[in-house]
Amino acid sequence: MGIMSYLRDRMGKILAFVIGLALLAFIGSEVVHSGSSFFRGDATTVAEVNGEKIDYKDFSQRIEASTDQFRQQYNQPLTPQVTDYIQNTTWNQLLTGILLKKEIDKLGLVVGEAETASMISGNNPDQQIQSQFADETGKFDKAKLNQFLSYINSGKVPAAEFERWGNFVKNVIDSKRQQKYVALVSNGLYVNSLEAQDDYTDKNKLANFKYTVLDYASLPDSKIKLTDDDYSTYYNEHKGQFKNPEETRSFEYVSFNAAPSKQDSAAIKDQVEKLAASFKSAPNDSLFVQINAETKTPLVYAKKGQLDPTLDSTMFNAAKGTVYGPYLAGGKYKIAKLIDTKVGPDSVKARHILLNPATEGGMDKAVAKADSLKKLIQGGKSFDELAKTYSIDKNSAVKGGDLGTFGRGAMIPAFEDAAFDGKAGDLKVVKSQFGVHLLQIESQKGSSKVVKVAVIDKSLTPSSETQNAAYAKAQQFLATVNSDNFTAQAKKAGLAVKTSDDVTGVASSLAGLDNARPIVKWAFGADKGAIGDQVFAVGDQYVVARLSNIKPQGALPLEAIKKQIEPAVLLDVKGKQLAEKFQSALNGSTSIDQVAQKAGSKVTPVQNIVFANPVLPGSSAEYLLVGSIFGSQPNKLSAPVKGQSGVYVYTVESFVNPAPLTNTVREKQQLSQVLAQRTPGSLLDALKDKANVKDNRAKFL
Known part of the structure; x- marks a missing residue:
């Protein structure tokens, strides 16, 4: 952890911005041994994007740095849930960067030297620069930036710190190139007058109609017997929806509680x-x-x-x-x-000069030097200038050693005690794990009672007897099950079978199971129907699992999604039966009231529905119904329409057209703004869909 982890405004913030979020989770040491058969070939490639390999070493460096960044920023452990979020987010960031770079390089988009200089030190620096050099209120501080740039250009910057600044600038340049590319695509989009007119009509034309509905819930699920033909018909009609972006696996499991008794x-x-x-x-x-x-x-x-x-x-x-x-x-x-x-006091405003005992010849000499600097300041020398010259905390040194105002708990204990126990104007020499500080208390604010409390804690953990008993039960169950009798044996033992569906290869936690990485890793190396090769210890649970399904990447066959689509197939079959009932009611009917009477339903009048907001009062959005209504002629009975909640028959009473659109400029601007907002996401989705990605991350977790 860096010096200013506790002393605020640290250079680590710039490093944190460069690195961003974490890449994946910690990579298990057991998979890095060279020559392991686990990798089946290339033991250093985590992923490959359009032929470009992503090396394990680069991944591990990003992981370490981003994990440190998270802990410094949030001061809390990395939970499995956070790890999952970080993995998915940063994988997408990395993938996005690679895909965009390829397109940007094709077009030859660059950021020149003059433009780079303007982005860093011009009158209106890049937003990333402004956010890193802000004052306590969050407002960009140009003087703070200039001080730092002078320090960077002084030739006295440690190599590691200079490299971090270089990486930060590179990140700013890369972001600018991406902005140019997205802007280039966005500027190629155009909204014509006809599109503006259609959008205006969709939002303002009113429909008045009556409908009658037979709810899907009116047919009990138990009365519907689904056939293979029902599944096949639905699957073939919706085949385009069943494309799996990445391989997933599902498993069922039973758990044995080893929580403290x-x-x-x-x-x-x-x-x-x-x-x-x-x-x-x-x-x-x-x-x-x-x-x-x-x-x-x-x-x-x-x-x-x-x-x-x-x-x-x-x-x-x-x-x-x-x-x-x-x-x-x-x-x-x-x-x-x-x-x-x-x-x-409640808060203290202070500044300091930090000395490194290792470079001063030892702790005693560092303290002696701090005492000498203290005497110089008491004799009239500028604290500001001495901080810039002698302090190894360069982030505060460029501000004359200023640490700003901080409350209790913001600093390391030795430093905090000295700052809060003194009075305004005091100069104190303080030793800490970071070195020797010459601290000056500038001001103190507030006054309240404080307490010093010592706490002894002992974790509530299960005894070995409790763990052994639960593990023995799990082992006994594992010895009795196979791929065919898992559910039956669980029922016989009075155990609840739980499921975890569509798990990705990089998942760290599952519903009800934290730190479940060992189970996921096993699942992605097993065959369908396989029983876990061991009892898995997950938190305070011992788990026995069975791999129930594998969904490969790409178009999924019917068998792989049969269970998943069952609710939709059920509604589809109900819809056909209810449509037939309505069709019978339509025969010989001349009004919506007659149809409702024959079908045993009621008529509901609706006023002032617009195409752009297809929500029925007291119900949910009904896209197919409202879309059909706006394509109908008034005073005609419709054919049955299968909607979200049931099957509908309607008759349009009237349409109320809006006032003519005389000026399309405003409508065009609004549509253009919507397009501009959607462009980055749509662009990246298109690039990802087109890309050839070989994701081996699961092997490294």
């Missing part, structure tokens, strides 16, 4: 209770925490709202030395001790 919970609580007496009389609370706590956090002052809710309502009214607990919070038993209380 009541006995486990009582045993852990008893351990914590025994610690409470010793904690109360401990002479060194910090050392006691380091020895006994699982989460070894430093002891710092906290204001109300920063503690666990349970402690927040207890410690601010307790006497010094009070020990509270055990209490259960976040899956852990905890005890807490009130170390101290006092009244202190």
Whole structure:
């Protein structure tokens, strides 16, 4: 973690922007061994896009950097759900970049030196530049940018930092090239007067009609017996919808709970209770925490709202030395001790000069140098100039060491204690894990009670007996099942069979199962019907799985989606039966009322429906129905129309045409804006659909 992870406005923000979101998840070390048969050939290619290989080394570097970026920005662990989101988002970003670059290079689109200079340091820099050099209010600070550029051009920048800046600038240039390409395509789109007129009519022409409907729900599902011909007919009519963008697999599983039992919970609580007496009389609370706590956090002052809710309502009214607990919070038993209380400032504005003991000849010499700088400042030397000259924290150095205003919890403990315990104008020499700071407190604001609380925690985990018992049951079940009797054996054992459908090869978590990567990895190496080759440990569950279906990439056969389309086939069959009922009612009828009477339905009048908003009052959108209405003649009974909720018959009473459109300019502008908004997404979808992508990411997870 970089120096300014805690000290704000760090150069790491620029690095974070360059790298963006994470690529995939952590790649398991077991698959990187050279020559592993798992790779079946090329052991370094994660994916191939139109012949361009994406190397594993590049992937792993992006993964490490982006994972660090996430943790620095959000200060929380990388959950399986977040990992899945990062994987999918960043894969699409990488794929998009490769596809766009190929098209951009074909056209020879470039960003020249003068344009680059203008984007970085001109009167109106690129938005990415502006966002990185903003003040505390979020407004672009040109002086801040100029200070940084002077530092970059000074020739004193460490190589790694200079490389990061170069990568950032390259990213800005690449983004500009992409913007030019999208603009080129967008500018080639044109909305003519006829399209403008049609759009105006669609949004303003009114239809008044009556309809009668037979709801699909009027036919019980149990009364419908689907045949193979029903499935085939529906599949052939909708074949274009069944194209799988990537291979997916489905499996069913049973799980055996290995969560902590009541006995486990009582045993852990008893351990914590025994610690409470010793904690109360401990002479060194910090050392006691380091020895006994699982989460070894430093002891710092906290204001109300920063503690666990349970402690927040207890410690601010307790006497010094009070020990509270055990209490259960976040899956852990905890005890807490009130170390101290006092009244202190809410926020501090400060600046610092940071010295590196390694380059100063040791900690003692770094402290001595900080003392010398302190005397120079007390003698009238400019803190601003000394910070620019001596501080290794270059991001704050270019601002005269300014760290801005920060509240409790924003800085490392040693630095925070010094900043909040002093008074405005103090100069303090502070040692931390990052080096030696010469801290100047510029101002302090607010005043409130703060408490220092020490916490001992023990996780609520299952005992080995609990785990062994659950694992033994899972192993016993695994020994009794095969591809044909999985469901029957589960039912016999009183176990619920759960399903996970259409899982992608890079999924890390599944519904009800976090950290399920081992199951997914097995599923993508197994044959349909296979039983898991082991009992999978997933969180506090032991899982036995069966691979139930494989959907290959591309056009899917009927058998692969038969279960998936069953609800739609059911509605289709119901629709045909209800349409036949309406067709019988239409024979000899001359009005919508007669049709409704024969069919046992009712007539509903509707006023002022427009084509652009096909929603029936009190119902849902009915695209086919409303589309059919606007293509009909008034005062004629329609044929049955299968809609979303049921089968309809209608008669149009009248259309009300809008006032003539005399000026199409405004309509054209509105349509053009809609086209411009859709262009980037539609363009990328077209490029992805055309691309030849070989995605091997699942092998590296």
